[in-house]
Amino acid sequence: MAKFLTNREENYAQWYNDLVIKADLAENSAVRGCMVIKPNGYAIWEKIQAELDRMFKATGHVNAYFPLFIPKSFFSKEAAHVEGFAKECAVVTHYRLKNDENGKGIIVDPAAKLEEELIIRPTSETIIWHSYKNWIKSYRDLPILINQWANVVRWEMRTRLFLRTTEFLWQEGHTAHATREEAIEETERMINVYAEFAENFMALPVIKGYKSENERFAGALDTYAIEALMQDGKALQAGTSHFLGQNFAKAFDVQFTDKTGKLDYVWATSWGLSTRMIGALIMAHSDNRGLVIPPKLAPVQVVIIPIFKNTEQLSNLSAVAVKIKSELEKTGLTVKYDDRDNNKPGWKFADYELKGIPVRIAMGPRDLENGTVEVARRDTLEKVTIPVSDIISYIPVLLNEMHKNIYNKAVKFRNENTWYIDKWSEFLEILDNQGGFIMAHWDGTPETEEKIKEETKATIRIIPFDSPEEEGKCIYSGKPSKRRVLFARSY
């Protein structure tokens, strides 16, 4: 096994895996490709959930829940959709076990075979549209703006903690609209929500854009995505929003009567964001000391550590610490006071750095005498000593400042690793050396994209919304192109 945090350049994947495990976020479970999300990891997910949920509700959405199982027949109604997911589905075929007559233990009871197999949802479009059919008769029933927090299963060949697990947690929004324009507007609205979330809460700069035809969601007319750059130069798709057109409405026969009394199919969108975001957070911000959790998503934002020789000193320190804790909590922060005496302060410092707690307040007898505390920030590891009376005003400002700093650092990294390239040789050279985002011209054909993928493993991550029009020649074919697209190797 690789040594913890020592071989980052040699093997980023291993470094990442070690970090996840050392920081106590997750571990492999007994089930192939599945992970146990441990309390430290789940707490981050809960913060992500809370913020996203707030944003969804602010944009008019409500939560609901649909079944885990999807009858096989539902799944095959939309041709492109089944094509896209067929290869990675877990299928339930029986509903009962029994004791083997030959003493071989528990076996599947052959008599309990399901007449129709059930698919464990890889995504919920089909089962949701089956319900929507019954809910929608008139334009007055629209729009339907529903989100679901759920688990899904995709039987990928290769898995990695948080980034691609067989089972993962996510939210999936499924909306139904009376008009094409309204649905497109919703698709755009939600990709903007995701981008805003990434930047304001994850401190993660992202690029918004369209997916190319090859990379589009199975069954969508258009897929918008946000892409982020990880520290090893690979791209990570962090959230997607799909304009589904009338594909699912037609597949599930969902028609409504419009204002003029005419029948029409409903327009749809879907959008999702998963526990992969935790992976993005880890890979984007962490350093060789461990995690760096952006302050707004940190389950514990401030930890107070007393430095003491005996119980008398501890109780003197505790009196002050507890007061600081409750004062900070009144401002809405989550604060932990760690007065355990089974670990030395130095051990605690290192441990909380590994776990990415944004701010550490240390206080010992010397501070008590001077009426001060030592405040250390995780992002820069800088320490300052300030008067106790300043803490309440100091910490919130510091946390804001840290968010900005972490974000700016990520922006700087991305800018330094974004290349505007016009020569194929340079394209190859950059992929082999430092990686990163490559902005290059493309002739717009799936064939060219496919060939580039075959030769370099790089794909078009996104056609940025804000990519300006300019005349150019395709980096691969030399044919004319009107704008640059974003190429990268990805997870």
Add this chain to the structure above:
RNA sequence: CGGGGUGUGGCGCAGUUGGUAGCGUACUACGUUCGGGACGUAGGGGCCGGAAGUUCGAGUCUUCUCACCCCGACCA
């Protein structure tokens, strides 16, 4: 599914030409410590991933098998 690697106390590892398992860390107790991952003393914990075989004797050799990790293939 192909290529490579690893399976030995909770975690990280060593174990030579086969001789009946050890180190670091963690854990327990006591004492001394406590401003950047403390120290001493004394303890507890492993039939060496599993199965079969060779042998007087297998962590070590052979065959089979399982699991995990990395690289590919695959991946809204």
